[in-house]
Amino acid sequence: xxxxxxxxxxxxxxxxxxxxxxxxxxxxxxxxxxxxxxxxxxxxxxxxxxxxxxxxxxxxxxxxxxxxxxxxxxxxxxxxxxxxxxxxxxxxxxxxxxxxxxxxxxxxxxxxxxxxxxxxxxxxxxxxxxxxxxxxxxxxxxxxxxxxxxxxxxxxxxxxxxxxxxxxxxxxxxxxxxxxxxxxxxxxxxxxxxxxxxxxxxxxxxxxxxxxxxxxxxxxxxxxxxxxxx
Amino acid sequence: xxxxxxxxxxxxxxxxxxxxxxxxxxxxxxxxxxxxxxxxxxxxxxxxxxxxxxxxxxxxxxxxxxxxxxxxxxxxxxxxxxxxxxxxxxxxxxxxxxxxxxxxxxxxxxxxxxxxxxxxxxxxxxxxxxxxxxxxxxxxxxxxxxxxxxxxxxxxxxxxxxxxxxxxxxxxxxxxxxxxxxxxxxxxxxxxxxxxxxxxxxxxxxxxxxxxxxxxxxxxxxxxxxxxxx
DNA sequence: CTTGCACCTCACGTAACGTGAGGTCCTAAC
DNA sequence: GTTAGGACCTCACGTTACGTGAGGTGCAAG
Numbered sequence: 001x002x003x004x005x006x007x008x009x010x011x012x013x014x015x016x017x018x019x020x021x022x023x024x025x026x027x028x029x030x031x032x033x034x035x036x037x038x039x040x041x042x043x044x045x046x047x048x049x050x051x052x053x054x055x056x057x058x059x060x061x062x063x064x065x066x067x068x069x070x071x072x073x074x075x076x077x078x079x080x081x082x083x084x085x086x087x088x089x090x091x092x093x094x095x096x097x098x099x100x101x102x103x104x105x106x107x108x109x110x111x112x113x114x115x116x117x118x119x120x121x122x123x124x125x126x127x128x129x130x131x132x133x134x135x136x137x138x139x140x141x142x143x144x145x146x147x148x149x150x151x152x153x154x155x156x157x158x159x160x161x162x163x164x165x166x167x168x169x170x171x172x173x174x175x176x177x178x179x180x181x182x183x184x185x186x187x188x189x190x191x192x193x194x195x196x197x198x199x200x201x202x203x204x205x206x207x208x209x210x211x212x213x214x215x216x217x218x219x220x221x222x223x224x225x226x227x228x229x230x
Numbered sequence: 231x232x233x234x235x236x237x238x239x240x241x242x243x244x245x246x247x248x249x250x251x252x253x254x255x256x257x258x259x260x261x262x263x264x265x266x267x268x269x270x271x272x273x274x275x276x277x278x279x280x281x282x283x284x285x286x287x288x289x290x291x292x293x294x295x296x297x298x299x300x301x302x303x304x305x306x307x308x309x310x311x312x313x314x315x316x317x318x319x320x321x322x323x324x325x326x327x328x329x330x331x332x333x334x335x336x337x338x339x340x341x342x343x344x345x346x347x348x349x350x351x352x353x354x355x356x357x358x359x360x361x362x363x364x365x366x367x368x369x370x371x372x373x374x375x376x377x378x379x380x381x382x383x384x385x386x387x388x389x390x391x392x393x394x395x396x397x398x399x400x401x402x403x404x405x406x407x408x409x410x411x412x413x414x415x416x417x418x419x420x421x422x423x424x425x426x427x428x429x430x431x432x433x434x435x436x437x438x439x440x441x442x443x444x445x446x447x448x449x450x451x452x453x454x455x456x457x458x459x460x
Numbered sequence: 461c462t463t464g465c466a467c468c469t470c471a472c473g474t475a476a477c478g479t480g481a482g483g484t485c486c487t488a489a490c
Numbered sequence: 491g492t493t494a495g496g497a498c499c500t501c502a503c504g505t506t507a508c509g510t511g512a513g514g515t516g517c518a519a520g
Contacts (some may be wrong), residue, residue: 056324073340084321091314094286110303121281218418
């Protein structure tokens with residue numbers, strides 16, 4: 001059988017057959033003119049190749065399975081299954097994240113979306129899975145309104161603190177103490193008072209200088225509040 | 231910031247930064263000597279790139295999202311989600327198939343495994359999903375023993391029929407009629423008498439000549455039995 | 461002035477082919 | 491005998507997101 005006939009019969013491309021010949025996976029005999037000739041044996045082998053390919057094995061694995069009896073089929077399948085399951089898990093995680101974002105910001109612009117994705121990636125980096133779940137529960141408890149109102153409140157607080165720093169107010173001053181209490185209350189409200197989560201939060205602000213700056217928080221403010229809270 | 235510093239800070243390779251520069255995804259300024267210099271703006275952009283990459287977008291999509299405001303983020307995310315879900319589905323199917331095979335042939339050799347995969351691929355090609363489920367239920371009803379005994383029975387039946395064909399026996403001969411009834415009973419036992427499944431089965435034998443031959447069935451035998459059954 | 465490190469630019473390799481480009485073989489019709 | 495049209499052949503580059511050298515330059519310290 002010539003290459004075109006085989007291609008038509010099996011529905012795969014001539015180029016693919018050429019490729020399998022090139023890599024030595026399926027090497028037909030040749031006519032005097034150099035045309036490929038596929039016999040019964042090659043057709044059988046091609047069917048096996050296609051079945052294994054359909055099952056997601058690489059051409060290299062397929063070659064090994066078909067040519068070397070010492071290839072441990074069970075191990076290859078086990079490895080393959082593990083790979084598949086890992087990929088499934090990863091993709092499910094991704095889906096969950098993207099769906100959450102799409103659901104959470106139904107009217108966001110491109111920038112907002114990208115920032116949301118960025119923040120989410122960052123959170124994944126600094127919090128454990130359990131902490132993320134706790135935070136999510138906490139967010140639901142607080143409700144949408146509260147979540148929406150918080151950033152402004154936080155920003156106002158930052159500005160007040162910054163004002164006292166510029167004015168040189170002593171951290172022990174009652175006005176600063178009040179602000180520090182507010183700071184602590186805000187943090188507790190969102191972390192649920194979990195010290196491990198607060199630790200992760202601190203790490204995040206420490207590691208992501210740029211993010212911290214955007215939020216109006218820097219080392220100076222952190223120190224000042226820490227002294228006030230002592 | 232020079233390229234090595236940035237690489238260390240973000241944990242990605244210098245080559246990757248070179249690559250992003252090559253494809254115009256992240257183009258730093260250059261010093262007089264031609265060394266790359268990454269400023270605040272580039273660092274911000276890199277973070278965005280990494281977040282989006284982590285989310286599974288291609289570099290081309292990322293470039294589009296970051297550079298062109300007319301890029302429909304929602305559409306991109308939707309498309310991406312669809313891709314991911316399709317991949318998840320495909321991989322879950324594969325896992326199910328491979329696990330079924332591994333469980334069904336706990337002591338198989340390489341050839342048996344490959345053949346099992348081949349047969350399964352073939353079945354997927356000729357039967358609908360519902361039919362495959364029906365067949366699976368049927369197999370469980372019949373039990374392992376019966377499934378194991380059937381091939382021999384089938385093979386014996388084939389040999390008997392072949393004998394009559396060679397002897398030139400009339401299909402209407404009572405002995406042939408008896409064999410035909412047996413044939414029908416065997417088919418009904420495994421198809422559950424579903425005519426659509428039987429049709430698929432016939433198509434499979436017609437399309438997969440090689441498989442049919444291995445089973446000892448060819449067009450001649452098919453015709454002979456058909457005449458006997460009339 | 462030299463050593464050594466960080467940087468630079470090619471440029472090939474990866475998996476599994478798709479897609480031409482340009483040349484040869486075969487078969488049938490004239 | 492020749493000629494047209496398929497079918498076949500062999501390069502060889504393109505795809506994705508970089509890894510991995512090879513070979514050359516810039517810069518600060520001893």
